[in-house]
Amino acid sequence: MGVTKSYHFTELQNELASLLKAIAHPARIAIIQHLLKVESCICSAIVDEIPLAQPTISQHLKELKNAGLIKGTIEGNSICYCLNEQGFNKIKGFLEIVSSHLESQKKQCC
Amino acid sequence: MGVTKSYHFTELQNELASLLKAIAHPARIAIIQHLLKVESCICSAIVDEIPLAQPTISQHLKELKNAGLIKGTIEGNSICYCLNEQGFNKIKGFLEIVSSHLESQKKQCC
DNA sequence: ATTTTATATTGCAATATTACGATATAGTTT
DNA sequence: AAACTATATCGTAATATTGCAATATAAAAT
Numbered sequence: 001m002g003v004t005k006s007y008h009f010t011e012l013q014n015e016l017a018s019l020l021k022a023i024a025h026p027a028r029i030a031i032i033q034h035l036l037k038v039e040s041c042i043c044s045a046i047v048d049e050i051p052l053a054q055p056t057i058s059q060h061l062k063e064l065k066n067a068g069l070i071k072g073t074i075e076g077n078s079i080c081y082c083l084n085e086q087g088f089n090k091i092k093g094f095l096e097i098v099s100s101h102l103e104s105q106k107k108q109c110c
Numbered sequence: 111m112g113v114t115k116s117y118h119f120t121e122l123q124n125e126l127a128s129l130l131k132a133i134a135h136p137a138r139i140a141i142i143q144h145l146l147k148v149e150s151c152i153c154s155a156i157v158d159e160i161p162l163a164q165p166t167i168s169q170h171l172k173e174l175k176n177a178g179l180i181k182g183t184i185e186g187n188s189i190c191y192c193l194n195e196q197g198f199n200k201i202k203g204f205l206e207i208v209s210s211h212l213e214s215q216k217k218q219c220c
Numbered sequence: 221a222t223t224t225t226a227t228a229t230t231g232c233a234a235t236a237t238t239a240c241g242a243t244a245t246a247g248t249t250t
Numbered sequence: 251a252a253a254c255t256a257t258a259t260c261g262t263a264a265t266a267t268t269g270c271a272a273t274a275t276a277a278a279a280t
Contacts (some may be wrong), residue, residue: 001205002235006197009136009163013143021211026119026127027236033123036211042255051118056239058258059253071220077247079257084218085212099202102148102195110181111239112265135268157226166269170227187277188226222280225266237266244259250252 015045022067027052028060032048035070044079121151137162138170145180145193156191166215 006014023029027050041067047057061081064070068087086101116124133139137160144159157167171191174180178197182189 002233004137004236004268005162007137009140013136013139016139017134018132018138018153024127024130026116026123027112027114027238029123029126036208036280040190047256052115052238053240054257055241055259059238059240062258070138070200073220074247076256080220083208083212085209086220088208088212090204092202092209095202095205097197098142098146098193101196103202104194108185110183110190110194111263112237112267114238156275162268163270164227165271166231169267169269172228184277186226187279222262224277224279226277227275231270232259233268235268237268238264240262245257247256249254249262 016094017092019067019069019087022063022069023091025060027057030084031057031060031064032069035081044081046081053110126204129177129179131199131211132173132179133201135170137167138174141170141174142179142193143166145191 001076004017007078009017018047021033031046034046044061046061047054050057060068061072065072065081069084070081070087072081074080088106116127117128133142140160141156144156156171157164160167162170169185171180171182175182175191179194180191180197181194182191184190
């Protein structure tokens with residue numbers, strides 16, 4: 001059917017899935033890595049950095065923004081994008097729980 | 111076009127995207143959480159735990175396995191699934207890099 | 221050997237995602 | 251104001267994902 005049955009799952013499960021889905025594309029990972037590298041949030045010279053058409057980049061940026069992983073502020077003509085710590089912390093929190101559980105699980109079964 | 115232009119991106123970017131995509135579904139997060147909870151890797155009583163049809167769960171398990179996030183071993187009649195630490199560590203590594211960069215970035219711009 | 225139990229595969233319909241050309245919007249420069 | 255620059259939106263084609271019924275496979279129990 002192509003539609004995720006999100007009503008079967010908890011709010012946290014759905015939220016985590018949305019956040020992870022937003023990162024789960026090589027172009028969006030490249031955008032994140034670029035924003036990390038440039039420190040000060042140089043705006044969308046991202047378009048020059050990544051070999052995809054401008055509307056495509058714009059769409060990816062929108063997804064990252066909707067998910068709460070980046071922020072954008074208008075700066076005259078252009079827009080300044082930078083990473084949003086909060087979004088990443090949620091994902092990091094989940095992975096830390098997974099890791100700590102895995103470490104305390106002494107006996108591996110598989 | 112619907113097809114990701116993965117040839118534009120680095121191997122690491124594509125690998126991370128695949129791993130993240132594999133987790134990025136509420137049912138698969140629920141599966142991961144269940145496997146965490148049951149400690150010893152009780153097999154696919156997951157089907158009883160999650161309100162999706164058996165073929166759907168089987169498909170989700172396959173994706174998690176292909177991505178390297180879970181392992182499965184045959185145990186007589188049934189199959190024992192458990193989490194695969196390695197896959198999670200790769201994602202955790204990426205997020206730790208993001209976090210440490212963000213923390214050292216004093217001036218927020220947006 | 222037949223039935224039962226556990227899991228995987230196939231095929232398919234519904235929906236979502238990816239990418240981009242064309243175009244719109246809005247600030248900047250001339 | 252006209253031209254330019256930066257970004258967003260629309261429309262659309264190609265492809266991917268989700269979910270499940272039906273069916274296949276294979277071990278276990280009877």
